[in-house]
Amino acid sequence: MDKQFEVIEHTADIGIIAYGREPGELMANAARGMTSLMIDPLTVQPALSNKIELQEQDDVTLLVEWLNEIIYALDAEGLIFREFAVAISAGLKLSAVCYGEKLDAARHKLKREIKAATYHNLNIVKLNNVYSAKIIFDI
């Protein structure tokens, strides 16, 4: 699949449309899209890995909580990621490994602070075997 995500505009905030051939890929591409709004991913070295595991009752909550875990890692732990390997298993269980490093003010230039991924008009749709989701972030 060519396109991982695209950035969309919203008057007060900003958003992305993420794509994926299967739910895990959609989740990984959503994380890549969100990260690209925060930092140039090429400046992040995959020096460490961080596991994230989640289980939710619906796919929309899983997507929002997953992205908010990545925001939390940056805000509370100072961890920034560039690559994501995500698997979704039965019962909406997400297992992910995020590769990145500790934020270093000398090498990393953050573009903007994202407060959270929102649920605003958020749906995951499947069309022609491609999943997509439009996500608005609060910044």
Add this chain to the structure above:
Amino acid sequence: MCPWQGELKRIDDYRWEIPQDYKSGMKVAGLVFADEQMLSVIREEQALEQVANVAFLPGIVGHSMAMPDIHWGYGFPIGGVAATRVHDGVISPGGVGYDINCGVRLLRTNLSEDEVRPKIRELINHLFNNVPSGLGSEGKIKLSEKEMDELLRLGAGWAVNRGYGKPPDLEVTEEQGCLQMADPGKVSARAKKRGAPQLGTLGSGNHFLEVQVVREIYDQNAAGLMGITHRGQVLMLIHTGSRGLGHQVCDDYLHVMGVAVSKYGIALPDRQLACAPVESDEGRDYLAAMACAANYAWANRSCIAHWVRESFAEVLGKKVEQIGLEQVYDVAHNIAKLEDHVVDGKKQRLCVHRKGATSAFPAGQKGVPEKYRAIGQPVLIPGDMGRCSFIAVGTDRAMQETFGSTCHGAGRVQSRGAARRAMRGIDIAGQLAEQGIYIRTGNPDELAEEASSAYKDVNDVIAVTQGAGISRKVAMSTPIGVIKG
């Protein structure tokens, strides 16, 4: 984004109604405060659809309202006001937003522009070094877990006890800087961890510090009570909120409410409006946690005000007492509060959501500080960094029509991307310098997103609130020095 095509009924020059039958499921009509010209801009996006969506909230009374600085948000519009009955209505974290108790604090000085302008670069640079701002900034105060819980319970009072602020500041802070219903036990460890290193930081985005000069006084008596006496007087405005702690509280409780809507069988047109009965475990827990975040924000602005005072004293070589720097007022513009209002001739206990809106209580009203009881609650309305800001007071009409609420700022008209494209190649700091405004920012790339042209003209917004009678202007000031987070 496609324009909004719905029906709007003109009530008068400043009021427009979205009829209750616009959308099946609306429990009340929408009421938009705007003039005709402003409305054509508002209609370009879906903010009015969000006003209609808010009208679905169970227990909503009066109208789902939009102030003239309305713009497209998520769930609620920014500039939205909605009141729900406490006994059978709901509370919605989306009606408060992620930056709980984002708000503004205004300090007045005895200084005139002539004294400050020659030192404005030095002052702004000093403030920039003294008040941590920008992306990933950490504060200078280290909090233990016990201290964090005390802070969440006590709000601005905690800061004053620690020497960050003065006792008289509390008397002129909304709710005296503390919502009593705060319960730190309802705030997650994650929220506390996110907030702990960020106390006393400005943050980024539209948060700012501004050194301003009074240009107009419209009401000498009210201004005088606020310590604002003449044109040319220097003021200091602080705009920030509850940082990562508030963001996490909102996030945590949106998750809780997502489950609650199914449990209580609540039908909503947008998941971001997720809510629970005010008098349910989920509702009470959220209110207790939201109050903690609001208290954090008041403590945050207190700490920043303390460093602002120190910075002025150091740069001007005078004592703080000589400079003045007394607090005029501190208001929240993202908050939900339990208040008594008269609805259909009966006093009712309501949960008033103000999302990008400011309380505007009139003279004589309980909740207005003693000092301002004769003139009404001060309302602080910042404009964008290149224009001006207003000080106003609440009115009886606001109490009757908007649950004592008015606008909170200018309101965006351009998306951040559009603002960047429009300002590409333009030296914004240079342009502001030509206007006599010195700006420092830790993130020059974001400056374009905050350009004047990205916002409505706050003069137009104030003309509507003044014309509609939901607040009354007292003074206007313009910036001479700005720090953008």
